Amino acid sequence: MINKIFSKSLLLFTSFSSGLVFSIFFLLGYICLDLFTLLDISNFLSFDWDVQKDHYGILTMLFTTIVISFLALILTFIFSFCICSTIFLSKSKILILFLEKTVLLMSAIPTIIYAFAALFTIVPFISSYKPSSTLSILVASIVLSLLLIPTMSLIFLNIFRTLAKKYQRVCMNLGLSAEDFFFKFVIKNAYKNIIQGVILALSRAIGDTMIVLMLAGNALSFPISVFDSGRTLTSHIALIFANDYDSMAFKAIFLCAFLLLSSNFLLIMIIKSIKVK
Amino acid sequence: MKKLLLALLCSVSLSFGSVESFSGLEGSLNIAGGTAHIKCEKEAIKNIMRKHSNISITIAGGGSGIGIKQVSSGLINLANSGRKPTDSEIKKGDLKLFRFAVDGIGIVLNPKNPISNLTTKQLQDIFSAKIVNYKELGLKSAPINLYTRDESSATRKVFWKKALKKSDIAKSARVISSNAAMKTAIKNDPNAIGILSLGMIDDSVKAVSINGIYPSLENVKNSSYTVARGLYLLSSGEPKVLAKTYIDYLRSIEGAKIVSKYGFIAVDK
Numbered sequence: 001m002i003n004k005i006f007s008k009s010l011l012l013f014t015s016f017s018s019g020l021v022f023s024i025f026f027l028l029g030y031i032c033l034d035l036f037t038l039l040d041i042s043n044f045l046s047f048d049w050d051v052q053k054d055h056y057g058i059l060t061m062l063f064t065t066i067v068i069s070f071l072a073l074i075l076t077f078i079f080s081f082c083i084c085s086t087i088f089l090s091k092s093k094i095l096i097l098f099l100e101k102t103v104l105l106m107s108a109i110p111t112i113i114y115a116f117a118a119l120f121t122i123v124p125f126i127s128s129y130k131p132s133s134t135l136s137i138l139v140a141s142i143v144l145s146l147l148l149i150p151t152m153s154l155i156f157l158n159i160f161r162t163l164a165k166k167y168q169r170v171c172m173n174l175g176l177s178a179e180d181f182f183f184k185f186v187i188k189n190a191y192k193n194i195i196q197g198v199i200l201a202l203s204r205a206i207g208d209t210m211i212v213l214m215l216a217g218n219a220l221s222f223p224i225s226v227f228d229s230g231r232t233l234t235s236h237i238a239l240i241f242a243n244d245y246d247s248m249a250f251k252a253i254f255l256c257a258f259l260l261l262s263s264n265f266l267l268i269m270i271i272k273s274i275k276v277k
Numbered sequence: 278m279k280k281l282l283l284a285l286l287c288s289v290s291l292s293f294g295s296v297e298s299f300s301g302l303e304g305s306l307n308i309a310g311g312t313a314h315i316k317c318e319k320e321a322i323k324n325i326m327r328k329h330s331n332i333s334i335t336i337a338g339g340g341s342g343i344g345i346k347q348v349s350s351g352l353i354n355l356a357n358s359g360r361k362p363t364d365s366e367i368k369k370g371d372l373k374l375f376r377f378a379v380d381g382i383g384i385v386l387n388p389k390n391p392i393s394n395l396t397t398k399q400l401q402d403i404f405s406a407k408i409v410n411y412k413e414l415g416l417k418s419a420p421i422n423l424y425t426r427d428e429s430s431a432t433r434k435v436f437w438k439k440a441l442k443k444s445d446i447a448k449s450a451r452v453i454s455s456n457a458a459m460k461t462a463i464k465n466d467p468n469a470i471g472i473l474s475l476g477m478i479d480d481s482v483k484a485v486s487i488n489g490i491y492p493s494l495e496n497v498k499n500s501s502y503t504v505a506r507g508l509y510l511l512s513s514g515e516p517k518v519l520a521k522t523y524i525d526y527l528r529s530i531e532g533a534k535i536v537s538k539y540g541f542i543a544v545d546k
Contacts, residue, residue, distance in 0.1 A: 132420035134466045218452035229451045239427040
């Protein structure tokens with residue numbers, strides 16, 4: 001009886017939360033449709049944001065969001081794969097414990113701490129090599145990758161260990177070394193989960209605000225190098241939010257929000273569509 | 278010492294309020310908005326809350342635009358604004374304005390930068406990215422790293438209007454969301470040039486003269502340095518007792534001492 005009440009309550013809360021998310025999604029979509037009656041859609045789907053000239057193009061921000069997210073994702077994948085491989089293959093219990101605890105600790109650090117620390121470490125370091133580059137896409141991507149490491153690493157570790165628990169003894173009895181078992185069996189069978197981990201980390205990268213706001217420089221120009229400053233969709237929302245409710249700039253950020261939410265929906269759909277054994 | 282004398286001179290017309298005027302009051306007061314006000318108001322709040330434990334006052338940033346929006350919506354009791362709200366903002370939020378200080382806006386550089394003066398034309402060319410290297414200003418070759426504030430910032434609006442004479446600000450300029458973050462960025466970048474509230478300027482950054490006039494308190498006070506603005510507290514409708522007492526305290530002689538300590542000019546109207 002208690003179980004039944006509990007499961008019904010869970011279902012109720014889940015339906016309510018899902019309904020809320022979909023309501024936000026449809027509300028944003030409705031506001032965007034209204035927006036297109038005020039200005040031509042081509043105005044928004046351009047690379048030029050200039051409030052004084054009534055230009056509200058958000059493609060530069062979209063492009064910067066994609067660049068920073070993917071750059072961070074590549075770095076995260078390299079770091080996470082190295083960490084997880086070491087944890088899986090190392091025979092040193094101290095090293096394994098140290099790496100595991102470090103990853104767990106990293107997941108507990110607030111994003112603002114990463115950004116704040118980077119302002120006094122990575123930013124001066126990069127600008128000492130390239131004086132024109134201070135707050136830049138590169139700095140934001142590096143720091144964002146640190147934020148994503150726990151998300152990706154914990155997913156990787158979870159599947160590696162699940163597979164090891166099931167098959168390691170059998171494979172070892174067949175004469176496979178630990179390295180062979182890892183690279184020829186675990187990786188081969190875990191690639192769908194690895195893709196899921198990568199996509200989950202990507203959705204987190206796209207949605208992050210604090211790190212990109214503090215470190216990417218927020219310039220409105222189209223970035224042509226990773227050393228340039230750039231503005232992501234999330235930073236743009238945060239910076240434009242303070243404008244007057246009636247201004248077109250304020251209304252245009254609903255389109256940014258709609259794009260962000262749509263991209264997250266799309267990524268979740270991709271994760272769901274990947275069939276895991 | 279000069280700052281203190283100036284504050285005392287300015288405060289002749291100020292009322293004789295003190296933290297004692299909060300006696301018998303209780304409750305909470307939420308303030309948000311402009312970031313230039315924060316350091317100064319924090320000290321005032323500390324003085325009040327130290328003596329009156331049943332009063333809770335919180336202060337947050339966000340920028341003048343956010344402050345105006347939040348006070349108009351009734352989310353906060355008072356807003357800090359570094360600019361006079363527009364007529365439509367005043368009408369929409371039924372805003373009442375209380376100016377308690379005048380603040381200058383300075384061009385700031387990293388202390389290692391040898392520049393001490395810039396003309397309006399040079400400023401316009403630098404901020405519109407027509408001049409992108411210090412070599413063009415007769416210095417050693419180095420890129421000019423331009424920093425500005427976000428579009429809703431009062432510091433940016435006043436600077437754009439009064440110092441740049443409404444000339445363009447380049448899109449390549451890095452956009453910083455608060456005065457404190459601007460100071461950190463300038464301090465860490467030897468090639469930086471940015472804008473900052475005079476109240477925030479200290480030894481970690483270097484203020485430069487515009488057309489030969491240094492952005493000092495004296496020059497702001499005698500109007501020779503014109504890139505200045507009022508610092509306002511805004512309420513939606515008439516302020517309630519606690520908010521009114523807080524405003525009066527900041528405009529009192531005791532409040533003026535705090536205001537001037539943080540590099541502003543105290544005023545009561």
